[in-house]
Amino acid sequence: MSHFFHKQPPVSRQLVKAVLIMIGFILLGTLGYYLLGQLYLPVARPEATPWSILDCVYMVLITITTAGFGEILPYMDMPVIRLYTLLILFITIGVTVYFASSMTTFLVEGAFSHISKRRKMQKKIDSLEKHIIVCGLGNTGIHVVKELMVTRWPVMVIDRDEESLKKSSIELSNLGHLIWLQGDALEDRVLEQAGISRAYGVVCALPTDKDNVFLTLTARQMNPRVRIVSRAIDLHTAGRMKIAGADSVVTTNFIGGMRLASEMVRPHVTQFLDLMLRDKEKNLRVEELIVTPASGLHGVRLGEAKLREERHLLVLAIKTTDGGYEYGPGADFVLENGVVLLVMGDPDSVARLRVRLTGVPVTDPLSS
Numbered sequence: 001m002s003h004f005f006h007k008q009p010p011v012s013r014q015l016v017k018a019v020l021i022m023i024g025f026i027l028l029g030t031l032g033y034y035l036l037g038q039l040y041l042p043v044a045r046p047e048a049t050p051w052s053i054l055d056c057v058y059m060v061l062i063t064i065t066t067a068g069f070g071e072i073l074p075y076m077d078m079p080v081i082r083l084y085t086l087l088i089l090f091i092t093i094g095v096t097v098y099f100a101s102s103m104t105t106f107l108v109e110g111a112f113s114h115i116s117k118r119r120k121m122q123k124k125i126d127s128l129e130k131h132i133i134v135c136g137l138g139n140t141g142i143h144v145v146k147e148l149m150v151t152r153w154p155v156m157v158i159d160r161d162e163e164s165l166k167k168s169s170i171e172l173s174n175l176g177h178l179i180w181l182q183g184d185a186l187e188d189r190v191l192e193q194a195g196i197s198r199a200y201g202v203v204c205a206l207p208t209d210k211d212n213v214f215l216t217l218t219a220r221q222m223n224p225r226v227r228i229v230s231r232a233i234d235l236h237t238a239g240r241m242k243i244a245g246a247d248s249v250v251t252t253n254f255i256g257g258m259r260l261a262s263e264m265v266r267p268h269v270t271q272f273l274d275l276m277l278r279d280k281e282k283n284l285r286v287e288e289l290i291v292t293p294a295s296g297l298h299g300v301r302l303g304e305a306k307l308r309e310e311r312h313l314l315v316l317a318i319k320t321t322d323g324g325y326e327y328g329p330g331a332d333f334v335l336e337n338g339v340v341l342l343v344m345g346d347p348d349s350v351a352r353l354r355v356r357l358t359g360v361p362v363t364d365p366l367s368s
Helices: 002-007 010-044 055-062 079-126 141-149 162-171 187-193 209-222 233-242 254-265 267-280 307-311 349-359
Strands: 132-135 155-159 179-182 201-204 227-232 248-251 285-290 316-319 325-327 338-347
Touching: 002 248, 010 055, 010 079, 010 349, 055 079, 079 179, 132 141, 141 155, 141 162, 162 179, 187 209, 209 227, 227 233, 227 285, 233 248, 248 254, 254 307, 285 349, 307 316
Parallel strands: 132 155, 132 201, 155 179, 201 227, 227 248
Antiparallel strands: 285 338, 316 325, 316 338
């Protein structure tokens, strides 16, 4: 009970305390009248009938509420009982004022706190640039968000269930501060609040294919340049999502089937890939980074870029501007704007190089 009490917000603790004081006061007041009726009244007035518990509770309640009704217990005009009633009335003033103020504080400050938190969260959303909007925090969306936070992409989440958002925010707190917006991602207003016009990408991870198709269509209309990746349950829906505007469609059932087959015939490969994702001491990712004019690497040899020496990154392959791939490129490979580097390294090193090459900001895991 003590652990539960201390876990509550200060305003809630104050209200609980006030309720307990009020209940305790009613019980003590009832006990006082009952003892007077059982012990004092038979001695002072032998002909009197002792008061019942129900009579005593009723007397305390009409005294506390000052309702009156004129329905007082018999023999209330006796001096000792009158003094006790006056004591109840004096204490009632303090208890009632404390209870009323606690209730007012709970209602006013609770509502204000909720509004304040929403405004603070909206300010964080408004400060995002080139971020990724994950729509739907279900069994798929939560893993998308976790991976984006690990690799330090600016990310925010939209979901209808506020409790689910708060719970996930606590669960992912070790990775950083989760920015979220409670609402329906199918509404234009909610997507505007999420900053879709400034977003780098949108992940459609809603529960049904129908909703994901509609969300894809809406997001594409609101931002023609945004990258959209949508989840599909039915393989036949993938084509419709592409028509609606999705850049890429991931069929979860198909991916699951491929993984099962890989576990059967390529167990060591899947084990290596899992180790890259889950090993906390050797956390590695394979990422793609585009060389842009802002990077200053156009015309620079790969060896001179010193990606391996300075940033501890291994360049696995390079996608050239003509669409081909150069696997295991040597130090003499000349970089140019528009080529895509496929690199392997720890998330922090990859994130820092991403800023240099593309200008996509890096999130600070410790920021709140």
